[in-house]
Amino acid sequence: MKILIIEDELVLQRSIAQYLTGEGNICSMASTYAQALERLNAYQYDCILLDLTLPDGEGLQILNYLKRMNRTEGVIIISARNSIDQKIEGLSLGADDYLIKPFHLSELNARILAIVRRKSAHGERHIEFHEIRIDLDAKEVLVNGKLVYMTKKEFDLLLYFVSNKGKVISKSAAVEHIWGDDSDMVDSFDFIYTHIKNIRKKLTDAGSRDYFQSVYGIGYKFTEA
Amino acid sequence: MKLFSKYNRILIIVSLFGLLVIGFLFYQMLAYYLDQQIDHDLVEEIMEVKEYSAEGKFYQPHEFEDLVVQYKKIPKVTPSSSYADTLFYNPVKHRRETARYLKTELALVGQPYQILVIASKFERQEQIKNICLIILIPVMLLFAIVLLINRILLKKIWSPFSQLLNNITAFNINHEEPYKSVEMPVEEFRQLNEVLVELSGKVKSDYNEIKLFTENASHEMMTPLAVINSKLDNMLQSNVLGKEDGETLVELYKATSRLTKLNQSLLLLVKIDNNLLQDTEEANLKLLIEEKATYFQELITERNITLETKLEDVSISTSRQLLDILINNLFSNVIRHNYDGGKIEISLDVDKLVFANTGHNKALDPEKIFDRFYKDNTSEGTGLGLSILKQICNRQHYQLNYSYEHDLHTFTILFNPKLI
Numbered sequence: 001m002k003i004l005i006i007e008d009e010l011v012l013q014r015s016i017a018q019y020l021t022g023e024g025n026i027c028s029m030a031s032t033y034a035q036a037l038e039r040l041n042a043y044q045y046d047c048i049l050l051d052l053t054l055p056d057g058e059g060l061q062i063l064n065y066l067k068r069m070n071r072t073e074g075v076i077i078i079s080a081r082n083s084i085d086q087k088i089e090g091l092s093l094g095a096d097d098y099l100i101k102p103f104h105l106s107e108l109n110a111r112i113l114a115i116v117r118r119k120s121a122h123g124e125r126h127i128e129f130h131e132i133r134i135d136l137d138a139k140e141v142l143v144n145g146k147l148v149y150m151t152k153k154e155f156d157l158l159l160y161f162v163s164n165k166g167k168v169i170s171k172s173a174a175v176e177h178i179w180g181d182d183s184d185m186v187d188s189f190d191f192i193y194t195h196i197k198n199i200r201k202k203l204t205d206a207g208s209r210d211y212f213q214s215v216y217g218i219g220y221k222f223t224e225a
Numbered sequence: 226m227k228l229f230s231k232y233n234r235i236l237i238i239v240s241l242f243g244l245l246v247i248g249f250l251f252y253q254m255l256a257y258y259l260d261q262q263i264d265h266d267l268v269e270e271i272m273e274v275k276e277y278s279a280e281g282k283f284y285q286p287h288e289f290e291d292l293v294v295q296y297k298k299i300p301k302v303t304p305s306s307s308y309a310d311t312l313f314y315n316p317v318k319h320r321r322e323t324a325r326y327l328k329t330e331l332a333l334v335g336q337p338y339q340i341l342v343i344a345s346k347f348e349r350q351e352q353i354k355n356i357c358l359i360i361l362i363p364v365m366l367l368f369a370i371v372l373l374i375n376r377i378l379l380k381k382i383w384s385p386f387s388q389l390l391n392n393i394t395a396f397n398i399n400h401e402e403p404y405k406s407v408e409m410p411v412e413e414f415r416q417l418n419e420v421l422v423e424l425s426g427k428v429k430s431d432y433n434e435i436k437l438f439t440e441n442a443s444h445e446m447m448t449p450l451a452v453i454n455s456k457l458d459n460m461l462q463s464n465v466l467g468k469e470d471g472e473t474l475v476e477l478y479k480a481t482s483r484l485t486k487l488n489q490s491l492l493l494l495v496k497i498d499n500n501l502l503q504d505t506e507e508a509n510l511k512l513l514i515e516e517k518a519t520y521f522q523e524l525i526t527e528r529n530i531t532l533e534t535k536l537e538d539v540s541i542s543t544s545r546q547l548l549d550i551l552i553n554n555l556f557s558n559v560i561r562h563n564y565d566g567g568k569i570e571i572s573l574d575v576d577k578l579v580f581a582n583t584g585h586n587k588a589l590d591p592e593k594i595f596d597r598f599y600k601d602n603t604s605e606g607t608g609l610g611l612s613i614l615k616q617i618c619n620r621q622h623y624q625l626n627y628s629y630e631h632d633l634h635t636f637t638i639l640f641n642p643k644l645i
């Protein structure tokens with residue numbers, strides 16, 4: 001996938017690019033409004049990451065531009081402002097998602113994939129990973145065609161790990177993914193362990209191989225080997 | 226006591242006391258002059274008696290003079306005379322009246338006599354009464370009128386002041402509208418008003434500046450935090466980390482999470498302060514609590530905590546976002562500060578919502594518990610959760626109380642505190 005990262009904080013820009021490139025994506029970078037326009041004029045992307053506070057122009061202008069040009073790229077706003085108004089404005093101008101800084105790169109990656117999947121809605125809305133099939137519409141998990149019952153949180157978590165397959169996801173990122181921002185649950189890291197254990201058990205019981213790996217006690221990886 | 230009634234009370238007490246003293250003295254003076262006059266008349270009567278006796282007759286006054294002269298034979302004249310008050314029977318009017326007499330001894334027609342001249346004071350006293358009334362009634366009237374004018378004037382003069390008071394009371398640092406100034410006809414009040422306008426403006430701008438500072442500081446911290454987070458996420462992907470590095474990363478993740486949460490909480494507080502969350506909709510509280518109970522279910526069962534709910538079907542009209550945060554915070558609080566195998570009790574009725582939990586701590590200080598950053602050392606929370614609760618309740622005009630009963634930390638939210 002081709003992804004354009006419009007972000008004026010260069011370290012963050014590079015970090016995002018590093019993570020996403022590791023996922024097999026091609027990343028372009030822009031740190032000003034002018035640069036961003038230049039890139040957008042020259043290339044088509046699958047997804048655009050947009051920081052709203054750029055030094056030489058409001059990020060929302062880029063949304064206006066994309067809308068005017070009838071561009072079909074998925075746009076994720078990444079903003080330090082957790083403002084409902086800005087969120088609504090951004091989404092109504094055609095952004096597909098709104099991610100508040102600071103975020104985990106795995107979260108960003110999962111959201112990018114979700115948008116790209118949604119954009120290419122002609123295809124089937126499911127993800128396959130060897131014997132595991134995740135149906136996104138029905139929110140069902142099938143192993144070798146057999147339905148595996150999962151709670152909503154387990155489903156979300158599995159999808160999160162599959163979206164970031166091969167990457168280590170920290171417990172912190174996993175907690176934030178299922179509990180969201182508004183619950184003051186930062187000290188419930190270890191609780192993720194129970195969830196992963198349950199998912200693993202359900203999958204292996206249904207005949208799947210165990211793809212989860214515990215890493216350094218920090219997090220887990222969903223991986224081939 | 227109101228300034229107004231205090232002023233009036235003093236005025237009335239002093240005036241009445243003065244009036245009494247002056248009235249008493251006035252009466253005494255009049256009575257004294259009356260006695261003098263009567264005594265003078267009595268002496269004249271004695272002269273009359275003497276003149277008559279020179280002609281060999283006993284003087285008797287005319288009937289209409291309210292005067293009685295009595296003669297009494299005595300063995301011998303000792304020259305003396307005395308005045309005094311007495312009562313006598315008025316033979317003309319057939320009643321007893323106060324009177325004044327002069328008693329003296331004289332030799333009349335060659336015989337020693339004691340002569341008693343008694344004059345009625347009745348008519349004169351009536352006169353005094355009338356004089357007093359004639360003076361007293363207008364004075365009282367004047368007094369009443371002065372009081373009335375005072376009242377009306379004071380009320381009129383002070384009415385802008387009470388308006389000013391109302392406006393100060395209505396002034397809220399969190400609200401958009403500034404302090405409303407009042408038209409002041411009185412110089413001192415006008416000054417007061419001007420000072421208040423200036424002061425309220427200053428307070429408001431200072432407060433807004435602090436809020437803006439908090440907001441900006443928190444926002445500015447979000448980008449570096451995002452950098453740290455992303456660096457950690459990338460570092461985690463490295464395949465060459467040792468066990469020790471892993472532990473360091475865990476600590477770093479935890480610290481970053483806490484810092485992030487702290488920042489978010491500060492921003493949320495500012496946002497509630499700024500009244501930015503104003504959406505209002507009808508929300509079924511029972512459904513919401515049940516939903517949240519499912520949402521937090523794993524956290525509760527993981528620690529073997531028993532959850533008891535007693536929920537009535539209650540809907541309230543409120544900001545959905547604030548309500549969400551409120552219930553989330555309540556749940557987070559009762560789970561976080563519980564011990565494994567503890568208990569959570571939630572009850573809901575039309576008037577109130579109660580969250581109670583067992584905990585390691587004994588009763589907490591209800592005065593301090595809602596303060597920002599008040600927490601015990603073992604807590605890994607931000608110390609802002611309860612402040613946020615309090616702030617939301619203030620904003621929604623709910624009353625949030627904390628108590629410690631039967632080993633349960635109990636948080637009660639009264640939806641209509643004024644009615645109870």
